[in-house]
Amino acid sequence: VVSARRVSRGRVKTLLPGEDASDATDPEITRVWERFPKILRRRTADPEHIYHVHSAAVELLVKNVNPTSEEALIFEANPGPGVLTKALLEAGIPQLRVFEKIPVFVGHLELLKEQYPSQLDIVREDFLRLASISASDEYGVTERTSQLLRGVPHLPWKNEPVVRVVGTLSRKKEVTFLRFLLHVLPQRASIFAVGRIDFLLFISGLEYTYITSTNKDLRRYRGISVLYKLFFDIQVIDKVPRRLFLPLPPKWKPKPNNVAVDHDNLFLVRLTPRSDLFELLTPPERLLELVFFIRQNMVKRTAYVIPTLEKWIPGCGPRLIHCGVKVFSRMGDLSPDQMLTLFQQFSALSEYQDSPFIAAVTREMREEDPSYPEL
Template structure:
């Protein structure tokens, strides 16, 4: 219990002292009107003293976007809503954001989800990255596989949807669905300890209509160390709407935006804003373009490139992967009504212990659930889960709901 006592003291100092801001590494630019068909230039990576000798020189990506007219035509006519990255300035910004700042100087392995035309894929390889391209749409596979054959082992193309890895539904699993064990084995990725460095970076874009559902799928897998997280601290580099980003980093007291998803991600991960980009920069299929480019007011919205890195100290002797699912369910229940009293929720889970639990963290007795910090929720769970009076039956009430949500 000494580690819990130390955490209590740290949280007391944290709550009473000045609050550190959410880490931000922001590279923003003004609205850019992409001109794909007219681009003939090259891309140059910002120099870094930590890059290897081969990539310290100016990165020149001389492939004209015009050379990929067939792939771009397929993107234009795509039947499902997607955003494609074709703008050269945006590609250069992404390369900078994915660069291994502060690491050993080696270009990290990138798992690129739904690369589509493969324009960013080529730039990543030119920058020295080994790329695993997971493409869900079979229409794009031939051109990606052609690129793979000339990549000298630098590119692996898999017909797979990252968000359909380890499906909950039973039956035969066929591409683009796939089990993570099969995927990682085929890509020759081995399990590493949670304390090890990030084994690979996943680059993906969340669909605006289902981004919350997709983030919830990651939360369940992360806290239970299932799916890709069984192989280590997988880092997500995600394009999401600015509205979702602000909800993800919202702080206690913001009863509109501070939600269970905010608490769970902040308690488990470092969250960094890397880049903001207008939606107008991305290529969208022509049938979706008018609705995807603007809000109801008609002004362009921004997408945020956000780095989400699981912390090394997420798990401990007081909080294991076996506790993860229960903690997620508890947090959902507590944050469902953010103005409700914390003491009432605690007494429901551990009858008669609410007052002592609140006093143990030096919290106000009348504090609302929406005013408790993520670190405090995690410590409360570590304490309450070891009480004999802890009632875990609340987990069963949400299982059917969660299966329905995460199976979509």
């Protein structure tokens, strides 16, 4: 369920017409970039990493981190200057594991480690490069994923999340990290092999539109919107101005496109894998087929449902109509639950297992994983 609450901007200053962004730079931001000028002071529209360094963001994260139990681990991805790291330790988080590769930041974090030796664990990895890490593991070159999760117990899927990942994502990391999560989650692979792991993340306005858009807004609604809602319980918590994160964005604003996007704020969301995820379909391995079904059919959201599915299984239209599918329904008109129901009806057809659809799924899966069984 996607929920939102009233946004509080607190003491954040609003830019006046004609005011230069640099004139409104918050003293907290200035103090941090003066300590790490080579890394953080340069403005950029497309940074590799974005760092939460201002109290407006840090206090919000600390307030909402809420470990599910005393045994639960908090992972902080790319802590950078360690502003949140210090705040979490001071708040009494019993087990905090941070992932940082940049040497100057690692050195600063090691000073915190001296103050909190039993609470803080430093791992010299970029957790947000999980796709690359998992790929190298699959080829047998490394075992880096298991190192990220060392000491984390394997728990039944319905248990409370065993790890909470906290971080701020640049657009580059959203595309690689979040898409990878959507890829491995239905397989219960990579980090999800240990059980449910949830995420407390600042994301861009663009990703926010994908996560929250519904079938009432065909311009913004995407296949990825359907996958997010089927795979995760989603909570939208708050938003914080982008100019309170480092590196600062450029003074010019992105050109508007056809989809209205809030580029001025980052949105704090909690993504928790659904406890009933592997009960949506029988057998649960069919989730991979569901992903392919959604991705293929949401490419053209204005396509009519019946003609589209008859390309996979000729003559299936009357049977689907008998099951309740409306004749003039378009793919983009379907809610996530309706899309799931449509797939359940489609996959229950007698021709399904021998259809070109299954052949296409198998072909794609084998391109990604040669060990995937052939038809």
